[in-house]
Amino acid sequence: MAVTVSPERDVVATPVQRAFREALYAAAIALGLFVLFIGLKTDQNISNELILVQRWGLLAIVVIATAVGRFLYVGYAQPAMERAKAQKAAAPAAAATAPGFIRRNxxxxxxxxxxxxxxxxxxxxxxxxxxxxxxxxxxxxxxxxxxxxxxxxxxxxxxxxxxxxxxxxxxxxxxxxxxxxxxxxxxxxxxxxxxxxxxxxxxxxxxxxxxxxxxxxxxxxxxxxxxxxxxxxxxxxxxxxxxxxxxxxxxxxxxxxxxxxxxxxxxxxxxxxxxxxxxxxxxxxxxxxxxxxxxxxxxxxxxxxxxxxxxxxxxxxxxxxxxxxxxxxxxxxxxxxxxxxxxxxxxxxxxxxxxxxxxxxxxxxxxxxxxxxxxxxxxxxxxxxxxxxxxxxxxxxxxxxxxxxxxxxxxxxxxxxxxxxxxxxxxxxxxxxKPRGFVGSREPTAFLKERRAVSGSFTKEGHG
Amino acid sequence: MNASPSMNDIILQVEHLSMKFGGLVAIGDLSFQAKRGEITALIGPNGAGKTTVFNCITGFYKPSEGMITLNRRDGSTYLLERLPNHEIPARAKVARTFQNIRLFSGMTLLENLLVAQHNKLMKASGYTMLGLFGFSSYRKASAESIDLARHWLEKANLVDRADDPAGDLPYGAQRRLEIARAMCTGPELLCLDEPAAGLNPKESAALNALLMDIRDTTSILLIEHDMSVVMQISDHVVVLEYGRKISDGSPQSVRTDPRVIAAYLGVDDEEVETVLTEVGDEDVIEQLDIGPDAAHGPGTSSSFLAGPVTDTIGHSEGERVTVSKGASKAGQVDAKANAAPRKPAERATAKPAGSTAKPRGGRK
Amino acid sequence: MQYFVQQLINGLTLGSIYGLIAIGYTMVYGIIGMINFAHGDIFMVGAFAALIVFLILGAMFYSVPIVIALLIMMIVAMLLTSLYNWTIEKVAYRPLRGSFRLAPLITAIGMSIVLSNFVQVTQGPRNKPIPPLVSKVYTIEGVSVSLKQIIIVLVTAILLAIFWYLVNKTSLGRAQRACEQDRKMAALLGVDVDRTISITFIMGAALAAVAGTLFLMYYGVVVFSDGFVPGVKAFTAAVLGGIGSLPGAVLGGLLIGFIESMWSAYFSIDYKDVAAFSILAIVLIFLPSGILGRPEVEKV
Missing domain, CATH: 1.10.3470 (ABC transporter involved in vitamin B12 uptake, BtuC)
Incomplete structure (x- = not known):
C-alpha cells in the first residue's frame, strides 16, 4: 500500500534516502494500523469466553514487509515507471501506429x-x-x-x-x-x-x-x-x-x-x-x-x-x-x-x-x-x-x-x-x-469518413 | 423584410409573461412578437432576464403568468407554456442553444447531429423494434439522417471534423456545432442564447454567415449582448431591462431610444435626481416606487421597482442579481417622461386593461 | 402510551448511533462529493478496536471502573479508526480526486471489502460476545430506561455539541465549509485543502468509532460483517436528512431509528428494514434532496 508523505519536501534527498524515510513512515503507520488487529487475536476459550492470543511475530513480519515494499516502490519502482513514462512521451508515434495482431483482432x-x-x-x-x-x-x-x-x-x-x-x-x-x-x-x-x-x-x-x-x-x-x-x-x-x-x-x-x-x-x-x-x-x-x-x-x-x-x-x-x-x-x-x-x-x-x-x-x-x-x-x-x-x-x-x-x-x-x-x-x-478502466475510449456509433475512438477524457459519466 | 405577405405573419407571440423566483421578479409582464422569416433580437444589460425569457419559451421554466403562442407554418398553434419541456422542440418545432455551450462532448460531431434527429429516427426505427432487426426502412432513414447531418456540417464549415469528439473543438466551432445541432431538429423558430459571446472577429464573421443562411428557412430569436452584432443582423429588436421591456422596434429606432441609451450607458443616479427635483414633482418619485406594476396585485409587491430594500438573490442561472430601489435607469427615464406630458413611453410601461383575465401558466 | 414512550426511547438510542455514523457520510460527501462506502466498515473497525481494548483492560487489571474503561475504549477506538480512515483517504481516494466520479466510489467499495475481510482474516469470522458492561435499568412509570441507553444518548449529545462548535465556531470549521463551497477558491485563499479533507475524514472516523463503542456496549456482540447494515442505514439516514447537511444527518438518523423501532413494535419486526428503505424512497420522491438538503436547482 502506497502512502505518500508530502514528496515536495525532499527535493534534495537522493531517491534511496527518500525511499528509506518513506519506508520508516510506512512502517510506523502499518504498526499503528495493525498492532491491535494482527498483534492480538480475539479467540474463544473452552468456557466460551473471549481471550486474546498474542501474535507479535506476525505483526513484525507484516510491518517489515510493508516497510520493505514501500522502500522498493519509492526507491526503485517509481523512478523506473517515471523513466518509462518519459520514454513513451518521447516516442509517442511508434506506439500509436502499430497495435499488435492480438489487439487488432x-x-x-x-x-x-x-x-x-x-x-x-x-x-x-x-x-x-x-x-x-x-x-x-x-x-x-x-x-x-x-x-x-x-x-x-x-x-x-x-x-x-x-x-x-x-x-x-x-x-x-x-x-x-x-x-x-x-x-x-x-x-x-x-x-x-x-x-x-x-x-x-x-x-x-x-x-x-x-x-x-x-x-x-x-x-x-x-x-x-x-x-x-x-x-x-x-x-x-x-x-x-x-x-x-x-x-x-x-x-x-x-x-x-x-x-x-x-x-x-x-x-x-x-x-x-x-x-x-x-x-x-x-x-x-x-x-x-x-x-x-x-x-x-x-x-x-x-x-x-x-x-x-x-x-x-x-x-x-x-x-x-x-x-x-x-x-x-x-x-x-x-x-x-x-x-x-x-x-x-x-x-x-x-x-x-x-x-x-x-x-x-x-x-x-x-x-x-x-x-x-x-x-x-x-x-x-x-x-x-x-x-x-x-x-x-x-x-x-x-x-x-x-x-x-x-x-x-x-x-x-x-x-x-x-x-x-x-x-x-x-x-x-x-x-x-487505470481510473477509467481497461478501455477508456469510446467507439463512435456512426462515422462520415473514418471511425476513430473517442478518448475517455471527453466522455462524461452522467449525473443520474 | 423582403418576404411575401404569407411569410410575414407572426411566429411567436409572448403576452404578459411574468416569471418570479420567490420574491424576485425576473420578468415582469413582458409582451412582444417575433415575425416569421425575421431575426428578432432580445437585448439588454446583464441580468435583464433575457435567458429567463428563453427558458420560459423553451419550457425549461414554467412561467408564473402569461401566454406564449407559437404558430407553425402549417397553421397549427401551440401554447408553449403548457407543453412539457421536450415536446417544445418535438412538436412546436422550437430549437435552442445555450449560453454555456451544451454539447455531447464525448460523442462525435456527426453523432451530435444524429441525436438531434432522435424523434424522426425513433419513428423510422419503429420505436427500436424494426431497427433492432435491421429492417431496410430504418437503414434508409438512417442514411437520410446522415445526409442531413452532413448538410449542416457543411453549412457550419465543420465537415472535416465530423468524426472528432465535440469536446475537442475550439470554442467558436462548438458554437457553430450547437447551432447546427439545433437545426437538425428541423425547427421553425431557432432561439440562440448569446451565440457571439466570446468569439473572436473571424469566428464572429463565420457565425454571422451561418445565421444569415439559416434565416432563409427559419425564424431566429436571438439574445445578444453585443450591440454591433445586433444592429448588423437583426430585423427587429426588443430591449429588456430588469425584466421589463423598455423598447421595441427596428434597430434604428431602438438605437435612438433614450431609455435604451440610459439603460446601456447609464444615467447617473444623481443626474436623475436633479432632473426629477427640477420637475419638482414628488408624485413622480412615488410613482417610481410603486412602479407601473401596481396592477399586478400584492403578489408582486416585492418586485424590484417597488421593493423597498436592496435585495440580493441567487439567480438560478448562477448569475447574481442585485436589485435596489430606483436601480432601473430606464425606469428613471420613464419617470421623467411620464412627469412630462405622457408620450409613447406608455406603450412600454402601462398595461392593457384586459390584463386581469390573462391565462395562467398552468402546471408548475 | 407507555409502550409508545418505550419505543420512542429505543428509537432515540438507535437513532443516536445511526446519526453519529451518518455525520461521517455527510461530511465526506459535503466536502468531496463522494459516497464513502467504507465508512460502515470504519464503524465496525471502531467496534472491534473497542472490543480488543476491553479485553486488554480485562486481562491487565482485575477491576477498572466502568466509566474509565468505556472512556479508554472510546479514545483508543477513535485514535485507531482515525488512523485507518486517514490512511484510506491518502491511499485510495486522494490519488483519484478530481478524476472520474465513479473511480473513488469503486475504490471505496473495494476498501469496504478489504476492511471487513481484513478483520475476518485477522480476528476470525465468529461472533465476538462480551459480558454486559452496564446492566442497570431504571423503571419510571412503567417505562424502562437502561443506563446503556442514557449513556448513548448523553454521549451523542455531548459529541454533537462539540462537533457543532468545531464546525461553526473554529477556523477549521470555516476551512471545511469553504472547501465545501469551492475547493479551488479555498486553496487560492490559503486554505490547505488536503489537510482539511484529511481532518474531515478523521473527524468522521472518530464519530464512527464512538458509535462503534456504543454499539458494542449496547448489543454486547460484534462480528466482522457488522459494518454493512448499520453503514447502509446510516447512509440512508444521511440521504434522508439531505446529504451534505449536518443537522440533516442527525435528523435522518433519529428518523430511521424511530421508524425502525415503531415498525417493529406495531407491525412486524421482519419488515423493519423494508419500512426504513421504503420511507427513504417515498421521501425522496417528494423531496428529491432530502429533508434538510438544499434543493438542486437545474442550471440551464
Missing amino acids: FNQIGVAVLLLYPVAIVLLFGFQGSLKWVDNFGIQILIYVMLAWGLNIVIGLAGLLDLGYVAFYAVGAYAYALLGTHFGLSFWILLPAAGLMAAFWGVMLGFPVLRLRGDYLAIVTLAFGEIIRLVIINWREVTNGSAGISGIPKVSFFGLMSFNVSDPNYIAKVLGIAQSGAYYKIFLYYLILGLCFLTAFVTIRLRRLPVGRAWEALREDEIACRSLGINTTTTKLTAFATGAMFGGFAGSFFAARQGFVSPESFVFLESAIILAIVVLGGMGSLGGIAVAALVMIGGTEILRELDFLKAVFGPDFTPELYRMLLFGMAMVIVMLW
Whole structure:
C-alpha cells in the first residue's frame, strides 16, 4: 500500500534516502494500523469466553514487509515507471501506429477462444476432469460478463448509477425457480418470461426515481435491491425464506433431449454415449455463451439506434437532450428496463444452473462486484468489461485452486479466506492504476469518413 | 423584410409573461412578437432576464403568468407554456442553444447531429423494434439522417471534423456545432442564447454567415449582448431591462431610444435626481416606487421597482442579481417622461386593461 | 402510551448511533462529493478496536471502573479508526480526486471489502460476545430506561455539541465549509485543502468509532460483517436528512431509528428494514434532496 508523505519536501534527498524515510513512515503507520488487529487475536476459550492470543511475530513480519515494499516502490519502482513514462512521451508515434495482431483482432480471437474453450478442456482433462474448469471458470465468469454487460447499459451508456442491479438478477432467478418448480414450465418459456418480469420491475423502480440524480439515485437503487432481498427472506410462504428453493428443474436440450439420467430421453441414451455430468455443464456453457452473445448483439445494435444514442446523449448532457426534443423520462425507463431484462435472463440461467436459489446469492456485495467489473473494464466497452470479469472473477476463482500454498504456509492455510480480501485490494489497485478502466475510449456509433475512438477524457459519466 | 405577405405573419407571440423566483421578479409582464422569416433580437444589460425569457419559451421554466403562442407554418398553434419541456422542440418545432455551450462532448460531431434527429429516427426505427432487426426502412432513414447531418456540417464549415469528439473543438466551432445541432431538429423558430459571446472577429464573421443562411428557412430569436452584432443582423429588436421591456422596434429606432441609451450607458443616479427635483414633482418619485406594476396585485409587491430594500438573490442561472430601489435607469427615464406630458413611453410601461383575465401558466 | 414512550426511547438510542455514523457520510460527501462506502466498515473497525481494548483492560487489571474503561475504549477506538480512515483517504481516494466520479466510489467499495475481510482474516469470522458492561435499568412509570441507553444518548449529545462548535465556531470549521463551497477558491485563499479533507475524514472516523463503542456496549456482540447494515442505514439516514447537511444527518438518523423501532413494535419486526428503505424512497420522491438538503436547482 502506497502512502505518500508530502514528496515536495525532499527535493534534495537522493531517491534511496527518500525511499528509506518513506519506508520508516510506512512502517510506523502499518504498526499503528495493525498492532491491535494482527498483534492480538480475539479467540474463544473452552468456557466460551473471549481471550486474546498474542501474535507479535506476525505483526513484525507484516510491518517489515510493508516497510520493505514501500522502500522498493519509492526507491526503485517509481523512478523506473517515471523513466518509462518519459520514454513513451518521447516516442509517442511508434506506439500509436502499430497495435499488435492480438489487439487488432481482439474480438474475433475472443469469440474463437470462447467457442473452443470447452472442447480444449475436454481434450486436455477428459469429460470428468473438464467439469470444474467448464463450470467454475467458464460458466461462472460468463454469468458475470452477462450481468456486467446488462448493467453497462444502465451505467455505461445511460449514465444512471444503479447500485441495486442484483435485484433484477434475483427477480429473474426466483421467477424461474418458482414458476419452474410449481408449474413445471420449461426453461425456454420461462427465460423470456423472467426477462420480461425483471424489465417490468426495472420500470417499476424507474418511475419513482426518475427525478433523482446522482447519489440520491444510487441510494434509492441500493435500497430497492435490499428491499427485494428482504422481501424474499421474509415472505416465507412463497419464497421459503432464507432456506431458499431447491429442486429447480434442469434446462432441457430445447425440449428434445433431457439431462436427467432417469428420463427416457436422457441425452446419453438418445445419442448412445457414456453417462456423464459434463454434457450438462458443457451445454450450459454454450447456453450462457449464447445469452452473452445476445446481450452483446443487442447492445451493439441499440447503440446504433436512436434509443442507444439518446442513452449516451443523456449521459453526456440531460438538459441538451431535452432541448432536442428527447423524452428523457422514457429514455431513462427504457435503459432501466433493458438492463434489468438482461439481469433477469442471467438470473433465470443462474437458477437453472444451480438448481437452488436462496437470498444469500443476491446480497449487495454482488451488485458491488458487478458495478466494479463495469467500471474496471471501462464504462461502455464490452471488450474491456469481459476482460475485467475474466480477471476479477477468474482471479478469485483461481485462489480456490491454489492447494499447493498449503505446503508453503502449513495445512491450516486456506487461500479461500483471502479471496475477498485480495478481490477488494485488486479493485482498489486497478482503479488507482487505470481510473477509467481497461478501455477508456469510446467507439463512435456512426462515422462520415473514418471511425476513430473517442478518448475517455471527453466522455462524461452522467449525473443520474 | 423582403418576404411575401404569407411569410410575414407572426411566429411567436409572448403576452404578459411574468416569471418570479420567490420574491424576485425576473420578468415582469413582458409582451412582444417575433415575425416569421425575421431575426428578432432580445437585448439588454446583464441580468435583464433575457435567458429567463428563453427558458420560459423553451419550457425549461414554467412561467408564473402569461401566454406564449407559437404558430407553425402549417397553421397549427401551440401554447408553449403548457407543453412539457421536450415536446417544445418535438412538436412546436422550437430549437435552442445555450449560453454555456451544451454539447455531447464525448460523442462525435456527426453523432451530435444524429441525436438531434432522435424523434424522426425513433419513428423510422419503429420505436427500436424494426431497427433492432435491421429492417431496410430504418437503414434508409438512417442514411437520410446522415445526409442531413452532413448538410449542416457543411453549412457550419465543420465537415472535416465530423468524426472528432465535440469536446475537442475550439470554442467558436462548438458554437457553430450547437447551432447546427439545433437545426437538425428541423425547427421553425431557432432561439440562440448569446451565440457571439466570446468569439473572436473571424469566428464572429463565420457565425454571422451561418445565421444569415439559416434565416432563409427559419425564424431566429436571438439574445445578444453585443450591440454591433445586433444592429448588423437583426430585423427587429426588443430591449429588456430588469425584466421589463423598455423598447421595441427596428434597430434604428431602438438605437435612438433614450431609455435604451440610459439603460446601456447609464444615467447617473444623481443626474436623475436633479432632473426629477427640477420637475419638482414628488408624485413622480412615488410613482417610481410603486412602479407601473401596481396592477399586478400584492403578489408582486416585492418586485424590484417597488421593493423597498436592496435585495440580493441567487439567480438560478448562477448569475447574481442585485436589485435596489430606483436601480432601473430606464425606469428613471420613464419617470421623467411620464412627469412630462405622457408620450409613447406608455406603450412600454402601462398595461392593457384586459390584463386581469390573462391565462395562467398552468402546471408548475 | 407507555409502550409508545418505550419505543420512542429505543428509537432515540438507535437513532443516536445511526446519526453519529451518518455525520461521517455527510461530511465526506459535503466536502468531496463522494459516497464513502467504507465508512460502515470504519464503524465496525471502531467496534472491534473497542472490543480488543476491553479485553486488554480485562486481562491487565482485575477491576477498572466502568466509566474509565468505556472512556479508554472510546479514545483508543477513535485514535485507531482515525488512523485507518486517514490512511484510506491518502491511499485510495486522494490519488483519484478530481478524476472520474465513479473511480473513488469503486475504490471505496473495494476498501469496504478489504476492511471487513481484513478483520475476518485477522480476528476470525465468529461472533465476538462480551459480558454486559452496564446492566442497570431504571423503571419510571412503567417505562424502562437502561443506563446503556442514557449513556448513548448523553454521549451523542455531548459529541454533537462539540462537533457543532468545531464546525461553526473554529477556523477549521470555516476551512471545511469553504472547501465545501469551492475547493479551488479555498486553496487560492490559503486554505490547505488536503489537510482539511484529511481532518474531515478523521473527524468522521472518530464519530464512527464512538458509535462503534456504543454499539458494542449496547448489543454486547460484534462480528466482522457488522459494518454493512448499520453503514447502509446510516447512509440512508444521511440521504434522508439531505446529504451534505449536518443537522440533516442527525435528523435522518433519529428518523430511521424511530421508524425502525415503531415498525417493529406495531407491525412486524421482519419488515423493519423494508419500512426504513421504503420511507427513504417515498421521501425522496417528494423531496428529491432530502429533508434538510438544499434543493438542486437545474442550471440551464
